[in-house]
Amino acid sequence: MTDPAQTNPARPLSWYARHGSKIWVGVIIALLAGYLAVTLQRAWLMLGEPSPAAKGLGVALVLLPVVGAWALGREIIFGARMSKLAKILEAEGGLPVDNLPRTPAGRIVREAADAEFLKYKAEAEAAPGNWRSWFRLSCAYDAASDRKRARESMRRAIELYRARA
Numbered sequence: 492m493t494d495p496a497q498t499n500p501a502r503p504l505s506w507y508a509r510h511g512s513k514i515w516v517g518v519i520i521a522l523l524a525g526y527l528a529v530t531l532q533r534a535w536l537m538l539g540e541p542s543p544a545a546k547g548l549g550v551a552l553v554l555l556p557v558v559g560a561w562a563l564g565r566e567i568i569f570g571a572r573m574s575k576l577a578k579i580l581e582a583e584g585g586l587p588v589d590n591l592p593r594t595p596a597g598r599i600v601r602e603a604a605d606a607e608f609l610k611y612k613a614e615a616e617a618a619p620g621n622w623r624s625w626f627r628l629s630c631a632y633d634a635a636s637d638r639k640r641a642r643e644s645m646r647r648a649i650e651l652y653r654a655r656a
Contacts (some may be wrong), residue, residue, distance in 0.1 A: 516570070523563055527556035542562055572649045585623055587611070587630045604634040615644075622651035 507514075532554050537549030582584045591607060592600045611631035615624040629644035
C-alpha cells in the first residue's frame with residue numbers, strides 16, 4: 492500500500508495516518524507494562540516462599556521484567572532516532588520514493604526491490620560516511636524483505652548521524 496501523501500501530495504494526511512503508529516506503540520507499552528507488573532507481583536510471592544526452588548523462580552521472574560524493560564527502551568530509542576532522521580530527510584526531499592510495483596496483495600515485487608536495492612547499495616559504498624545514504628540503503632533492504640540488514644543499516648545511519656552532531 493502506498494503512502495497517501497506520495498500518491499496525492501496536495502491531500503493532507505489524516506490524523507490517524509500521522510499518529511497511528513504512536514498510538515499502537517503506546518498500546519504495546521501499556522500491555523507490556525501490565526504484564527511486567529503482574530510478573531513482578533508473582534515474583535514477590537515466590538520470593539516469600541520457603542522453598543529454594545520457588546525463590547530461584549522468583550529471582551528469575553524479577554530478571555524477566557528488567558530484561559523486558561531494557562529491550563523495550565532500546566526499541567523506543569531506536570524508533571525515535573529513526574523517525575528523527577526520516578523527518579530530516581523528508582524536509583530535504585531525500586527520502587526514497589515508494590514507486591515500486593506491487594502484487595495484487597499489496598506486497599512489493601521482489602525483483603523490482605532487488606533492482607532498486609543495487610542503486611542504494613552503490614550510493615552507500617560511494618559515500619560510506621554519509622548517514623543519508625545508509626538510511627536510504629536501509630529502506631532498500633526493507634523493501635527487499637531483508638529486515639536484519641535493514642536494521643543494521645539503520646543503526647549505521649544513526650551512528651553516523653550522532654557522530655557528526
